[in-house]
Amino acid sequence: MNIPTYEDMLAAHERIKPIIRRTPVRTSDYLNDLTGCNLLFKCENMQEPGAFKVRGACNAVFGLDEAQAVKGVATHSSGNHASCLSYAAMKRGIPCNVVMPKTAPQAKKDTVRRYGGVITECEPSTTSREATFAEIQAATGGDFVHPYNDPRVIAGQGTCSKEFMEQTDGLDVVMAPIGGGGMVSGTCLTLSTLAPETQIIAAEPEQADDAYRSFKEGHIIADDAPKTIADGLLVPLKERTWHFVSKYVSDILTASEEEIIEAMKLTWKHLRVVMEPSSAVPLATLLKNKERFAGKRVGIIITGGNVDLDKLPWTKGV
The missing domain is CATH 3.40.50.1100 (Rossmann fold)
Known part of the structure; x- marks a missing residue:
């Protein structure tokens, strides 16, 4: 199995620099007060196609x-x-x-x-x-080009965390949503070398929690057709992403559909960025476990902002 290396990530960054955007990092005093920690959001929703991918x-x-x-x-x-x-x-x-x-x-x-x-x-x-x-x-x-179980893709996703660390003065925790695990694997690839002291925590919907169950059981568990508002997190882990998740992720936390929608509304209102439901899952899990993150510098990767504005979740219900 071909597993990408830190050097592959560095090469990827040089290759894609002329094409991608170096996305901004945003903060919100309101969300910091609400959570009791220092939140820094890496806005990959601001890439030209609207996602980190x-x-x-x-x-x-x-x-x-x-x-x-x-x-x-x-x-x-x-x-x-x-x-x-x-x-x-x-x-x-x-x-x-x-x-x-x-x-x-x-x-x-x-x-x-x-x-x-x-x-x-x-x-x-x-x-x-x-x-x-x-x-x-x-x-x-x-x-x-597999959406996530591809060494070229994982190396490319790892460039996000490289930029994130360069844009901040270090982070205690980095959080990202997990479906197939491409972004989380890239984060593991980069931070295990660049900032091994930084915890990596993945976030997943309760209604599509196969990564959470895989993490707890110690082997890949794949659901065939889960249903959740977080439509970007419907796919299971594969062998390459499992390699990184099982080795470097500190924990996987889950949130309900209602909690995901509430976190999405909070970020739209107070961070003032458009994000899709999948991107709201990390904040939803953090709000559910505030005591765990109290006083810490927490980086959250906003993975995407492609939403159907005619079908916003708070106008349709769960």
Whole structure:
């Protein structure tokens, strides 16, 4: 199994610097008072495609040799990876085919198409997603850029934590949402070398808690079709992400649907940034466990901001 290294992350950062944004770090006095700690938010929702996944996607796309690039890239994704891979492919001028569940937010489908990605829809389950993708890849010959179980993607995601540490005076804890574990793995990859004293805590919805259960049981547990408002966290861990999660993550905390929505509302109102439900999960779990973080400097990665403004969760209920 090819596991990316710290040197791979550094090489990825040099490769993608001209394409991605060095996103800002934001704070809120209100949220600091509410939580009893010093919160610093790394705003990956402000990337051009609206999510951190542009880092791994660009690293994969711009690392292809010319012979493979002509055939393009292909993937399956609930939304943000599809958008970001389409964006990276557009920047390089190569084709991109993506398989997306029928239930993916329309805003994310629209973004994929805006960047030139060709969508094939599937049923909202891991089984359907992977079966449909196999057909598309066989037909197109595109290089498979897995949303998270890919060393190029993990190395690219690790560049976020590198920037985060450069933009702050050190952090006691870094928190990120976890689905398949790409961002968390990249965070582990970087911080285990750059800041090994910093705790890494992952956050997950209670209704899609397979990473939490995997962490507690000591082996990968995969749910086929979980349902949660945090649509970016529906996929299970894979062997490469499990390598990092099992080795470097301090804990995985969970939050209910209601707690996720409340945290999302708080950040929209007081941090004044647009974030999607998946990105609100870390704050939701922190609010639930405030005593654990009291007085600490806590970095939270806002992973994405692609939302359907006609279907905001607090206007529809859970």
